[in-house]
Amino acid sequence: DDAKARFVVRNSTSLKLHEEAVKSLPGGNTRSLLHNAPFPVFMKSGKGHQVFSEDGHTYTDFVGELTAGLYGHSEPTIQKTLVDTIQNTGLNLGATTKLEAQYAALLCNRFKLDLVRFTNSGTEANLHAIQGARRFTGRRKVVVFTGAYHGACFYFPEDQPAENCVDLEDWVIAEYNNIEDTKAKIERSGDIAAVLVEGMQGAGPCIVGTHEFLHQVQESARKVGAVFILDEVMTSRLAPGGLQELEGLTPDITSIGKYLGGGITFGAFGGREAVMRVYDPRDGTALAHSGTFNNNTLGMAAGYVGLSQVYTPEVNRRFNEIGSRLREKLQKVSQGTKMTVTGRGTIIGVHFLKDGRRELKSIREKKDDMDLKELFWFEMMENGFWITRRGSIALILGTPAEELERFVKCVEKFLERHES
Numbered sequence: 001d002d003a004k005a006r007f008v009v010r011n012s013t014s015l016k017l018h019e020e021a022v023k024s025l026p027g028g029n030t031r032s033l034l035h036n037a038p039f040p041v042f043m044k045s046g047k048g049h050q051v052f053s054e055d056g057h058t059y060t061d062f063v064g065e066l067t068a069g070l071y072g073h074s075e076p077t078i079q080k081t082l083v084d085t086i087q088n089t090g091l092n093l094g095a096t097t098k099l100e101a102q103y104a105a106l107l108c109n110r111f112k113l114d115l116v117r118f119t120n121s122g123t124e125a126n127l128h129a130i131q132g133a134r135r136f137t138g139r140r141k142v143v144v145f146t147g148a149y150h151g152a153c154f155y156f157p158e159d160q161p162a163e164n165c166v167d168l169e170d171w172v173i174a175e176y177n178n179i180e181d182t183k184a185k186i187e188r189s190g191d192i193a194a195v196l197v198e199g200m201q202g203a204g205p206c207i208v209g210t211h212e213f214l215h216q217v218q219e220s221a222r223k224v225g226a227v228f229i230l231d232e233v234m235t236s237r238l239a240p241g242g243l244q245e246l247e248g249l250t251p252d253i254t255s256i257g258k259y260l261g262g263g264i265t266f267g268a269f270g271g272r273e274a275v276m277r278v279y280d281p282r283d284g285t286a287l288a289h290s291g292t293f294n295n296n297t298l299g300m301a302a303g304y305v306g307l308s309q310v311y312t313p314e315v316n317r318r319f320n321e322i323g324s325r326l327r328e329k330l331q332k333v334s335q336g337t338k339m340t341v342t343g344r345g346t347i348i349g350v351h352f353l354k355d356g357r358r359e360l361k362s363i364r365e366k367k368d369d370m371d372l373k374e375l376f377w378f379e380m381m382e383n384g385f386w387i388t389r390r391g392s393i394a395l396i397l398g399t400p401a402e403e404l405e406r407f408v409k410c411v412e413k414f415l416e417r418h419e420s
């Protein structure tokens with residue numbers, strides 16, 4: 001309660017802005033995940049790896065825009081590209097451009113896709129991947145997993161789809177990381193068009209799919225002729241060729257998004273030619289797939305430059321090693337406490353479990369100590385770390401090593417204070 005009281009005092013400008021915002025936005029918010037009780041902090045600007053709040057506080061940005069903010073707030077190559085594009089290309093040309101073909105070729109090469117199509121978001125990428133799979137197979141049902149988040153209208157917190165989920169009746173929900181259940185649901189349900197899975201469940205946060213589980217998903221999907229869709233919207237940054245490269249997976253379709261737009265709204269799905277051809281408009285019976293901003297010049301240009309010049313394979317590997325080292329340090333300082341650390345590479349999940357369990361294979365196993373989790377969020381903010389309330393951290397390129405060290409120290413002190 002003390003921490004909450006201090007929060008209210010420290011963020012009084014945000015409170016005023018929130019009171020104004022509720023007059024025109026439901027709850028003062030347009031991205032539910034960012035709503036935090038008692039009210040959300042309003043950010044004013046960002047630079048490099050930092051964000052600055054309307055209340056005058058500076059934070060190291062560990063939200064990292066839920067992995068989309070990989071380049072930070074002012075990466076010079078990206079900034080220059082955006083300005084050049086605005087000045088010399090124009091915003092949207094209502095036509096096919098060289099920019100999109102160039103970026104498509106790069107993405108196909110990096111992620112081993114035969115063909116790719118662009119969308120405005122990861123949500124749309126998954127929607128179209130599913131529609132493509134349905135057309136390709138002539139079937140309806142889609143297997144997904146408990147705890148999955150595939151976008152704004154694709155969320156499976158439990159063994160029921162979320163209430164606002166599209167196509168409520170067509171989902172078959174298997175338990176994440178449960179090999180027997182996965183086999184049974186994919187191989188025995190019938191009429192399965194696609195299996196859609198994340199290699200690590202971001203909403204967990206960061207429940208890592210085991211190698212055996214992910215390969216079982218692939219094998220069972222292949223066995224019944226369903227399209228295997230790997231949702232790499234979050235995980236594509238974990239290795240030069242994405243998590244599929246790390247795990248040796250060969251999905252039929254991969255969906256991507258987030259940082260691959262260079263900070264601009266973005267999504268894409270791509271993979272095997274035979275499946276992607278259902279979207280080939282030269283074929284009169286093809287599925288239509290439009291979207292005014294699918295090939296917007298800013299996203300195409302910033303995404304291309306980001307992936308080809310900034311987040312090169314070498315930078316990618318180094319960056320993820322930094323993330324892994326940070327996670328190991330957090331694991332070390334949290335031994336014997338209620339804190340559990342999950343994730344891969346530069347994407348980390350921090351959990352406070354009632355029973356202090358160390359390994360988390362499924363969202364069902366999570367029994368959060370909400371008081372401690374909340375306190376962690378308040379106290380890390382007081383220490384200048386901006387983290388999602390659910391406890392996920394997505395690192396930003398160029399975050400100084402000293403800041404990561406300082407974070408580990410703060411966590412250690414927090415645990416000493418509250419875990420004894």
Ligand code: PLP
Nearest residue numbers: 121122123149150151202233234
């Ligand atoms: N899939 C995964 C795994 C995600 O993490 C997200 C977003 O957090 C999405 C899909 C949806 O992407 P977008 O927010 O761009 O619609």
